[in-house]
Amino acid sequence: MNNRYAVIVAGGSGSRMQSQTPKQFIAVRQLPVLMHTLHRFAQHVLPQKIRLVLPAAHFQTWNELCAQYNFSLPVQVVEGGNSRFQSVRNGLKTIENSSSEALVAIHDGVRPLVSGQVIEQCFEQAQIYGNAVASVALKDSIRQILPDGASQAVDRQLFRLVQTPQTFALPLIAAAYDVEETAFFTDDASVAEAYGATIRLVEGNYENIKITTPEDLAIAEAFLN
Ligand SMILES: Nc1ccn([C@@H]2O[C@H](COP(=O)(O)OP(=O)(O)OP(=O)(O)O)[C@@H](O)[C@H]2O)c(=O)n1
Numbered sequence: 745m746n747n748r749y750a751v752i753v754a755g756g757s758g759s760r761m762q763s764q765t766p767k768q769f770i771a772v773r774q775l776p777v778l779m780h781t782l783h784r785f786a787q788h789v790l791p792q793k794i795r796l797v798l799p800a801a802h803f804q805t806w807n808e809l810c811a812q813y814n815f816s817l818p819v820q821v822v823e824g825g826n827s828r829f830q831s832v833r834n835g836l837k838t839i840e841n842s843s844s845e846a847l848v849a850i851h852d853g854v855r856p857l858v859s860g861q862v863i864e865q866c867f868e869q870a871q872i873y874g875n876a877v878a879s880v881a882l883k884d885s886i887r888q889i890l891p892d893g894a895s896q897a898v899d900r901q902l903f904r905l906v907q908t909p910q911t912f913a914l915p916l917i918a919a920a921y922d923v924e925e926t927a928f929f930t931d932d933a934s935v936a937e938a939y940g941a942t943i944r945l946v947e948g949n950y951e952n953i954k955i956t957t958p959e960d961l962a963i964a965e966a967f968l969n
């Protein structure tokens with residue numbers, strides 16, 4: 745466990761949630777979403793090695809919530825950036841890159857339903873292969889939109905839905921993030937792939953949704969304990 749780090753990104757604005765309270769701070773089952781996520785990671789990573797990325801404007805709210813909920817995990821809070829890419833990069837910069845053995849799991853703070861098994865599998869596979877990215881098969885049929893506006897059926901077995909954690913050898917992901925941001929970088933796997941890595945997918949868990957829109961809170965309420 746000593747070579748493990750986690751960067752939990754919670755620097756977003758949550759515009760699609762349309763809530764006064766930033767979605768990562770909304771209480772579900774008597775605890776803010778973000779605290780559920782951090783508790784799950786603290787079973788697999790020493791809390792001192794967890795980086796929590798938040799907008800500077802939310803630091804005070806976070807401190808108040810920590811007092812209100814007696815949250816005492818000694819995670820290191822880092823200032824976020826204007827995009828997920830920048831928030832991850834800020835988090836990575838705070839991890840000293842001296843150990844070539846270090847592994848870092850990058851995870852969305854708004855995915856509190858990640859299972860312990862998936863966190864563990866991602867660390868174990870990344871230890872062997874240099875990276876491991878959680879994903880699940882599609883349950884619905886999918887269609888591709890064509891340039892003329894029509895659509896056609898495609899083989900869903902050729903696709904996966906990508907989740908987090910996305911776990912990497914630290915030297916690989918630190919070097920991969922030392923690059924100019926592009927719109928194509930929607931996750932860490934796309935950044936590592938652009939750097940030359942071959943991405944290894946591991947089985948995620950279906951409940952591991954990214955809380956994005958209001959109905960997702962009902963799902964979280966149903967599954968969190
Ligand atoms: N500048 C940003 C933008 C996003 N994130 C984080 O990246 C994860 C996935 O982002 P998502 O929830 O899709 O984005 P938000 O900006 O939070 O929401 P929205 O797109 O609805 O505004 C979240 O944990 C979010 O806090 C971040 O750390 N810094």
Ligand SMILES: C[C@](O)(CO)[C@H](O)COP(=O)(O)O
Pocket residue numbers: 828852906907908930931932954
């Ligand atoms: C990283 C991610 O959660 C993997 O599914 C996703 O790519 C984030 O996307 P968003 O553009 O921040 O919604």
